[in-house]
Amino acid sequence: MVQEGWSSDRRLTAISRSGLSVPARQAVLDEQIRPEYSVLDYGCGRGEDVRALQRMGCAAVGWDPFYQPNVRLEPAPVVLLTYVLNVIEDPAERRRTLQHAWELAGTVLVVSARLTWEKSKVNGEQFGDGLLTRRKTFQHLYGASELRAYVEEVTGVRAVSASPGIVYTFKNDTARLSYLARRIIADDQWLASSDTTSAITALIDHVERRGRPPRLEEMPLTTAQLLGHLRPAEIHRLVRASADPTKVEDSAKRSTLNTLLFLAVELFNGRGPFTSLPLTVQLDIRAFFSSYKEACQRADRLLLKLRDDTYIRGAMNASSVGKLTPTALYVHRRAMERMPTVLRLYEHCASIAAGRPQAWTLAKLFHRGRTVSWLDYPEFDSDPHPRLLTSYQVDLGTLETSHHSYGNRDNRPLLHRKHEFLHPDDPDTAKYRRLTDAEVRAGLYARPHLIGTENGWESELARCGRALRGHRLIRVSG
Known part of the structure; x- marks a missing residue:
């Protein structure tokens, strides 16, 4: 990121804010930024993200060619490259900047850029492959799928769209698949344990929600220590004696379907070896399938069904949740996990290809073609007929995206029959x-x-x- 030869005044693009930027906040919510990870904000501008992360207990540092040029650049597990690529007018320098950020990242690189739907907010004239504003700043606006494809091309590895305009690129498959597993399979929450009795209660609760006994290394440290004296045979005996068989059976079916969903999405985004899978997923495969090969074959068949309009329409008709119209199925976010697995796969593939927005209320899955829209009705719970605020759409065939805002319109669309979008x-x-x-x-x-x-x-x-x-x-x- 060399300053010589600039045609734009990049320092003016560094804005002041009171809290975390949208990409940094997303990375925190997705557990890509944790207190135990050091963070480098590469191109940090005025350093608001660095200060906010430091207040949260993270070891964060920032470097910027104008505001923080004297900070020594050293590799870090997490590197943020937020709203940097879009302000560089030289494509070759833009590429070098991304390559250098990737070299500095030990575990994950978080890349964000402004998107094409923001063009109405940028006043400027055509300059190179972007716009030169009246303030002599440059903006290259990306399509959501274009940003992901560009990051993949430069880094040479598959990237995941965390949200529109935010892309994660991982240094190894294990980190990438752990992130995907958290997105697709609900994170296991263990009950708190303070003694052996409460630890056994937590164990039984986990079995009833997962459908199988856990391994010691899956447990929280305190629970593992309290149950460490028990042999595996004793744990199985406790489970047989105390766990509700109906709950265990239902959870085993759900875990089986969740595993198939994960493996299908994994193939969509590049499938790794069995040993690269998160431990919990490996153990689910061993518990619910005859082999990894069999699990992958079933997941592959599930992915192929996405191409069949008749099958998709049948799944929508059979779904116990959602409002089915002549063109699409609408489902509230609280009911998404109750859809048939192939429809959950449909939505997940779109979210990984071009990002699921941070704020949304309903997902709209079209019958024909493969297009998903996420609709945001912020007052859904309090307003009997909530108004539409934004919509974001992804076409899985072309990976084209579109975004519409309705907040300033005088006559906004609104919802009726709210109960139809939820599970009974x-x-x-x-x-x-x-x-x-x-x-x-x-x-x-x-x-x-x-x-x-x-x-x-x-x-x-x-x-x-x-x-x-x-x-x-x-x-x-x-």
Whole structure:
């Protein structure tokens, strides 16, 4: 990142903020940044991320050619390259910068860049492969899949889209697959243990949720120490005597399907050897499959089914969750794990290819082609008819993405029949269904072509002499 010959004034692109940047926050949430890992922010600007991470207990340092040029550059387990590539106007220098960041990363490189949907926020004229702004700063805006492909090309390894405009690249398969496993298979939460009795309770709870006894090295350290005196045969005896067989059987089926989902996604993103898999996944394979080969073959067949429109439509019809329309299935994020495995695979593949947005409420899976949209209704839980704020769409065939914001529109789309997006067991389903039934009886759905937007819905409420008070429908006079 040499300053000679610049056509743009890059220091002006370094903005001030009060907390973590979006990419750094994502890396913290994804456990790529932890207190035990040192972090190098390469191109740190004014250093806000460095200071925020230091306050969180991380050993973080930052280097920047303008603001922090005298910091000694040394490798670190985690390297952040956030909003740097998009401000470099020289493609050759851009590539060298990414290569150097990759060389400095010991475990993972976190790369972020501004995306093409932000073009309306950038006022400038064409310059090279980007825009030169009035402030003499440069911006090369990336497509979400373009950024991932560029990082893969330069580093020579497969990358994962953590979120739109944020890409993780790992130095080894073990780290990459551990990250994928956390995204796909719910992280095992162990009950706290303070004595042998509570440790046994935690063990039984784990077996009922995972479908198999754990190995000692899978347990939290305290639990492992409290149960370390027990032989494997004694642990199996405790499990047989205390665990609910029905719960264990149901969890074993769920763990089997989760493992197939993980292996199918792993193939989509590059499958590694058995020994590179996270330990818990290895043990699930040994417990629920005859061999790794058999598990992979079944996962491969699952992935092939994504190409079959008839099979996908059948899975949508059979799904116990979601609202099925003539074009797509809509599912609330709380119900995603209750979809058929092939539909969960559908959504996961799109998220890894181009990133799942940080804020979303519903996933929309199209019947034909393979396109996924994530829709954000921030007031879904509190508003009986929440308004759409943003949508982000990924076409798995072309990897093209699109983003739309509705926050400033006067007549936004809104939702009806909220219970249909949830699983029947969801605690809010009954309340939402009661509201829908009352609205149907009041005649509010008699003209469905009018009620999809705010203005149309308000006019129908007025026509029927009704108003909403929370999730209750009331009569109004006049």
